[in-house]
Amino acid sequence: RPYDIAAFRALIGPIKCEDNPVLVKQKSRDFYWYSPVLKRQLEPVTADLVVTPQDERQVATILAAAHELAIPVTARGGGTGNYGQAMPLDGGVLLNLIEMNRILAIAPGRVVCEPGALLADIDKAAAASGQELRMFPSTRATASIGGFIAGGSGGVGSITWGGLRDFGNVLRLRVMTMEASPRTLELTGADLHKAVHAYGTNGIITEVEMPLTAAYDWVDVIVGFDSFDAAAAYGLALGEQDGILKKLVTVIAAPAPARYFLRHRSIIPEGKSVVLAMVAPHALDAFEAFTRPVKGAELLFVSSRAPRETLAGLPPNYELAWNHTTLRALRVDPKITYLQVRYPEDGGLAMIRRIHERFGDEAVGHLEIIRFNGRIGFAGLPLVRFTTEERLQALIDEHEAMGAMVFNPHRYTLEEGGMKQTDATQLAFKRDTDPQGLLNPGKMIAWADPDFDYASGQNFLFPGLEARA
Ligand code: FAD
Structure with a gap:
């Protein structure tokens, strides 16, 4: 039109x-x-x-x-x-919204800012009071807080704090409606679920209040293993050590680390699967005491002890983790893509082993250890060697048949990338805030096609996009 x-x-x-x-x-x-x-x-x-x-x-x-x-x-x-x-x-x-980036207030335990503030800038401002955000996406340097809340899920820090949608990880949002006279609504508590991870389909976030926690000069550590299996078991056990304060625990299977982390070539030998972690400086002793007796664990890198020449030009561990793992793989091999997988809380390790054995190099293991409702578990972002769209779908189907849950990152709708069902709270909010359906059209299936059948095996195709193509 x-x-x-x-x-x-x-x-x-x-x-x-x-x-x-x-x-x-x-x-x-x-x-x-x-x-x-x-x-x-x-x-x-x-x-x-x-x-x-x-x-x-x-x-x-x-x-x-x-x-x-x-x-x-x-x-x-x-x-x-x-x-x-x-x-x-x-x-x-x-x-x-990137120029609406003022940081309005920092107080013990919380920050108030405009949506365009970059995660890195919020942390920089909070550092003056010895504080930092509980979590940030690995795109910390370039992503905004509004975009993180509306489009992200969690990331570096989720090992301790869980995800963005967990209670308490966003304190307040100010959201503007799409009407003749736009209203501003203040969302707190359970109402936050109306707009968190809604892709801006039901309101524009104009102000956010986020919780802060104590800031640390995080130490990057890399532990090598001869098998992915051993690395995953160690990663889970490290994640479960609540007394060792950490911000990140990532497991990546060989051959990815040596092949894709080009700046780390002198640190990570060929054939090693690795666990990358960020550990608080005062927890380093405890971390080493925990790691030393683990069979097959080889401490490859500790940033606080590395010579300055080694550190020069080396990206921080978090820029090797989350979707930066995919980015680094893609830069070396454009045929790589990925999946987003949730493994069950019980028996996750065994399932990961079965899946890894089944797909081999077609889906190289990448796990993020995070807290789900208080329990430590695995999220997966396996690196997939892409051949055809049909094969990609078959890979997803096979993961699901083996009992894993896939949040499909190859879909542009909230539902297909999520739980494959209508989010009644977000839909009802949209009816109130955007009665004409003008905000980010095509991303909420429940709005565009209420009768869409998720069990049909068909992908949702937004008619507006078809018309423009
Ligand atoms: P954008 O991409 O600009 O927007 C994201 C969504 O939010 C869009 O739907 C947009 O319409 C909506 N939106 C933006 N601002 C507002 C607003 N003010 N009001 C309403 N809606 C709004 N994500 C994670 O969760 N964790 C990770 O660790 C992570 N790692 C990543 C690594 C790489 C290399 C890449 C490429 C992506 C990664 N992501 C990750 C995804 C993404 O970087 C993050 O979710 C990021 O926080 C998005 O912020 P942004 O400002 O770039 O948002």
Whole structure:
């Protein structure tokens, strides 16, 4: 559909805009290309205009104008999401929130800021009071807090604190509605589930309040093993050591570490599976005491003891973990993609062993050890050697048949990337906040096609995207 962009611009007056098609297309992209499926599907997607508000008042003006003219609005923070979350499937306005990045208050245990603040900048500001965020995505340097809350799930810190959707990990959100006169709603407690991980489909986050914890000068450690199995067992056991304060425990199977972590080549020998961890300085003794007796464990690296020449140019451990593992693999071998897997709390280790044996080099093991409702368990982001979309689907089906749960990272909808069912809370909230369905269209199946049958084996295809392709 053509939108009346000229009328929109007249309504929003002097608010910062960009209409150069090349720049607009650039800002209409995120890391969707991680997935060969999304890469094919979303290639033609572009907004008509990028609008960059400086404060909440400007956001209200933009939303009111877009509402009046029935123009879709898709929010964007740092654009580092990797399921096309921030891509405007139906064109329209790309709401670039990255310049709304003020840090408004830091108090014991909490920070209040605007949505465009970068995770790294929040931590920098909090450091003055000896505090830091409980968790950040491995894209800390370039991702925004609003985008993390709306599009992420957890990350570095989840070993101790669990995920973003767990109670207490977001304290308050201020969300603006998409109406003739946009309202601002303050969400706390259970109401946070309405907007956390909703891809900005049911409101624009204009202010956030996040919990802080004590900051440490985290020490990066790397432990090598001759088998993935041994590394996974050690990673789980380290994760379960509650007394050893840590921010990250990641397990990566050979041959990936030596093959893909190019800057670590002198540290990680060929054939080693590794456990990467971030340990608090005062916990290092305990960490070593725990690790030393473990059969086959070889301490390959401790950042606090490494010579300055070794450290120069070496990325921190968290930039080898989470989806940075995939990124580093992709840079070496563009045929690599990945899956997101949850293994059961009981018997996870045995299942991981069976899956790893079954797929071998086609799905190289990558585990993040994290806390789920107080219990330590495995999330998986295996590195998959892509051949065809059919084979990728077969791999997913086989994982599920073996009892693992796959959150499909090759889908742009909330439901298909999640639990494959309607989120009634988020849908009801959208009915209230976005009655015309203009916010990030095509990402919530429950809105676009309430009768969609998840059991049919069909992928959801947003008609707006089809029309534009
Ligand atoms: P964007 O990509 O800009 O947006 C994400 C979603 O939020 C979109 O749907 C967008 O419309 C919406 N949105 C943005 N701002 C707002 C707002 N103010 N109001 C409403 N909706 C909004 N994710 C993790 O959870 N953990 C990880 O460890 C992790 N590691 C990653 C590593 C790599 C290399 C890559 C490429 C991605 C990784 N991700 C990870 C995904 C992504 O980087 C994070 O979720 C990140 O926090 C997204 O922030 P962003 O500012 O880039 O969001």
